[in-house]
Amino acid sequence: MDLVDREGLAALTMRRLATDLGVEPMALYRYAASKQALLDGVIEMFFAEVNADLAAQTVAEHARPQAEAAVAWRQELQRIAHAYARVAQAHPSVFPLVATRPVTLPLARRPAPMLQLNEHVLALLARSGFDEHTRLRIYRALTAWVVGYLLVDKRQMIDNPEEPDPLLRLGLHRLPAAQYPHLRATAPLLADHDAERELASGLGILLDQAAEGPAGAARAAGRTP
Amino acid sequence: MDLVDREGLAALTMRRLATDLGVEPMALYRYAASKQALLDGVIEMFFAEVNADLAAQTVAEHARPQAEAAVAWRQELQRIAHAYARVAQAHPSVFPLVATRPVTLPLARRPAPMLQLNEHVLALLARSGFDEHTRLRIYRALTAWVVGYLLVDKRQMIDNPEEPDPLLRLGLHRLPAAQYPHLRATAPLLADHDAERELASGLGILLDQAAEGPAGAARAAGRTP
DNA sequence: ACCTGAACACCGTTCAAGT
DNA sequence: ACCTGAACACCGTTCAAGT
Numbered sequence: 001m002d003l004v005d006r007e008g009l010a011a012l013t014m015r016r017l018a019t020d021l022g023v024e025p026m027a028l029y030r031y032a033a034s035k036q037a038l039l040d041g042v043i044e045m046f047f048a049e050v051n052a053d054l055a056a057q058t059v060a061e062h063a064r065p066q067a068e069a070a071v072a073w074r075q076e077l078q079r080i081a082h083a084y085a086r087v088a089q090a091h092p093s094v095f096p097l098v099a100t101r102p103v104t105l106p107l108a109r110r111p112a113p114m115l116q117l118n119e120h121v122l123a124l125l126a127r128s129g130f131d132e133h134t135r136l137r138i139y140r141a142l143t144a145w146v147v148g149y150l151l152v153d154k155r156q157m158i159d160n161p162e163e164p165d166p167l168l169r170l171g172l173h174r175l176p177a178a179q180y181p182h183l184r185a186t187a188p189l190l191a192d193h194d195a196e197r198e199l200a201s202g203l204g205i206l207l208d209q210a211a212e213g214p215a216g217a218a219r220a221a222g223r224t225p
Numbered sequence: 226m227d228l229v230d231r232e233g234l235a236a237l238t239m240r241r242l243a244t245d246l247g248v249e250p251m252a253l254y255r256y257a258a259s260k261q262a263l264l265d266g267v268i269e270m271f272f273a274e275v276n277a278d279l280a281a282q283t284v285a286e287h288a289r290p291q292a293e294a295a296v297a298w299r300q301e302l303q304r305i306a307h308a309y310a311r312v313a314q315a316h317p318s319v320f321p322l323v324a325t326r327p328v329t330l331p332l333a334r335r336p337a338p339m340l341q342l343n344e345h346v347l348a349l350l351a352r353s354g355f356d357e358h359t360r361l362r363i364y365r366a367l368t369a370w371v372v373g374y375l376l377v378d379k380r381q382m383i384d385n386p387e388e389p390d391p392l393l394r395l396g397l398h399r400l401p402a403a404q405y406p407h408l409r410a411t412a413p414l415l416a417d418h419d420a421e422r423e424l425a426s427g428l429g430i431l432l433d434q435a436a437e438g439p440a441g442a443a444r445a446a447g448r449t450p
Numbered sequence: 451a452c453c454t455g456a457a458c459a460c461c462g463t464t465c466a467a468g469t
Numbered sequence: 470a471c472c473t474g475a476a477c478a479c480c481g482t483t484c485a486a487g488t
Contacts, residue, residue, distance in 0.1 A: 014481060026482080027453050035481060096325040099376060103321060106384040107412060108396030115405055122407035132411055136418065140377055141427060148373020151324060152365055159331040171333030180340055182347035186357055187332060193361065202366060202431055209430045239462060251463085252472050260462060 001045050001094065008093045014038070039097060044111035046087060046098050051113050053083040054120075073128040074207055077138075080121065081146045081203050085196070088150045095154070099147050134211065141206040149202065153195045157187065226270050226319065233318045239263070264322060269336035271312060271323050276338050278308040279345075298353040299432055302363075305346065306371045306428055310421070313375045320379070324372050359436065366431040374427065378420045382412065 003020060004012050014035055018025040032038040057079065088095040102110070110118075121142065125135040159171025166188060167173065175184050228245060229237050239260055243250040257263040282304065313320040327335070335343075346367065350360040384396025391413060392398065400409050 013479085015479080024454050026455085029482080030452060092328075096328060100321040100325060102380045103317075103376065104381055106396055107380070107382050107408075107415070108384045108399040115400065115408060119405045119408045122411055126407055132414055133418075135407075136411060136414055137423065140374070140418075140423065144373035144377045144427070145370060146373070147376055148369035148371070149365070151328065151372055152369045155327045155332070156329055157332050159333045171331055174333040175340065180344045182351055182360075183340060183344045186347055186361060189357055189361055190332070193358075193365075198362065198365065201434065202369070205430055205434045206427055209426065238460085240460080249473050251474085254463080255471060 001042055001091065004042060004093050005091055009097065012038070012042075040101070040105070040111060042094055043098050043101055044113055046091060046094055047111065047113035047117055049087045049090075050080075050083050051117060053086065054080065057083070073124055074204070076124055077121070077142055077207060078200055078203060080117070081142065081199065082196075084146055085150060085199060089154075092154060095150065099151060130211070138207060138210045141210040142203065145203050145206050146199070149195075149199050153199075155190075157190050226267055226316065229267060229318050230316055234322065237263070237267075265326070265330070265336060267319055268323050268326055269338055271316060271319055272336065272338035272342055274312045274315075275305075275308050276342060278311065279305065282308070298349055299429070301349055302346070302367055302432060303425055303428060305342070306367065306424065307421075309371055310375055310424060314379075317379060320375065324376060355436070363432060363435040366435040367428065370428050370431050371424070374420075374424050378424075380415075382415050 003017060014028055015025045017038075018028055021028075028038070032041060088098070118139075121139055122135055125138055130138065158169055159174070160169055163169040170187055172184050172187060175187075177184055228242060239253055240250045242263075243253055246253075253263070257266060313323070343364075346364055347360055350363055355363065383394055384399070385394055388394040395412055397409050397412060400412075402409055
């Protein structure tokens with residue numbers, strides 16, 4: 001993970017890692033069955049860090065009085081989203097791997113820390129009184145929004161970091177004004193927004209509707225399950 | 226793209242593509258400056274297909290009376306999300322590339338079809354009377370939710386496709402019931418949900434709140450900008 | 451139990467050369 | 470303008486062997 005953080009995903013090769021560890025390439029195969037298994041190990045470390053973050057906070061907040069059950073699950077999911085986002089931003093080169101790997105990795109083969117986080121979310125929602133289908137809907141809303149938002153938020157806008165002029169730094173001279181007037185006008189604003197707040201408020205609204213029911217009419221009165 | 230669809234991303238190498246085309250590997254460098262440029266070409270084809278989908282529909286619906294401006298932008302963004310989802314599902318091996326590449330590709334260097342789609346969305350929102358910051362908030366909500374949802378929706382649940390028994394097919398015997406009771410209980414339901422509907426309703430609720438304002442209190446009365 | 455060393459079948463990309 | 474051919478510096482992984 002250190003190697004990926006320092007030099008990017010492409011730098012993580014069996015041979016490179018081996019020389020960094022002062023060992024022959026084949027020695028690594030005692031610890032990981034393949035390159036893919038090694039990458040899954042990196043994903044494992046990512047989720048272990050998320051869990052450690054959450055556990056550390058939990059201890060600190062144990063003193064505080066328990067919030068009423070109706071809002072507690074919302075707060076807890078926001079807390080999870082926040083921890084996940086922090087870790088994603090701490091390891092920007094690892095995150096694309098974490099975001100896409102589950103597409104090909106069967107559920108039952110996921111690393112334990114990832115399964116533990118999944119279980120934690122589902123158990124929390126069960127305790128809050130949601131039926132199975134609602135639990136899954138909320139679970140999907142949480143992960144889809146957090147993963148998607150972190151993927152678009154981290155998008156690269158800067159074309160030439162050396163350039164002092166903001167327009168040239170963004171490389172907007174490459175976009176013909178006739179073809180892309182709105183993109184040119186709006187692009188400079190892409191960088192300055194409160195990502196944390198947008199992530200949290202989008203999540204809040206999705207949780208509301210997912211908890212209310214599949215129709216998502218979103219004008220229901222109560223919010224308690 | 227055909228090669229990736231048939232045999233996965235890993236099969237797309239300069240050498241393999243060259244032999245498929247009956248040519249020496251170095252001949253490809255007349256058409257793409259590097260492997261990365263080739264991959265960006267695949268992303269370009271992805272967005273070209275989304276745009277073609279949208280254009281085809283537009284012609285067909287031209288006859289219908291124009292909906293009132295207040296709802297038109299919502300419908301159009303739903304239509305875009307739907308087209309994007311269709312293309313993502315048509316090219317499942319390409320989609321992870323499309324979802325993660327913008328993280329490292331500067332805005333101004335994106336392929337034209339991708340920029341055209343971006344411009345289309347921003348122009349639509351401008352015509353609907355939204356200010357610059359609201360346009361961006363809606364734009365981010367759209368792409369984050371669609372990309373994130375397609376990433377989680379497509380997640381692999383099946384561990385052993387050969388196995389007739391549903392529990393073993395999912396590989397749930399790998400998950401100790403003591404450690405993961407909720408995950409085990411809920412996993413079989415992960416596959417059966419109406420993804421199209423969930424995607425559309427989540428998007429609907431996000432668009433409502435993004436249009437209403439940054440606070441996202443979500444209890445505002447009107448929906449017109 | 452843990453590591454080495456040689457070998458194999460691949461990669462992307464360079465350079466110089468051909469038609 | 471378009472393609473070839475040899476070469477270079479890498480890959481992941483095999484197999485057999487060492488301590």
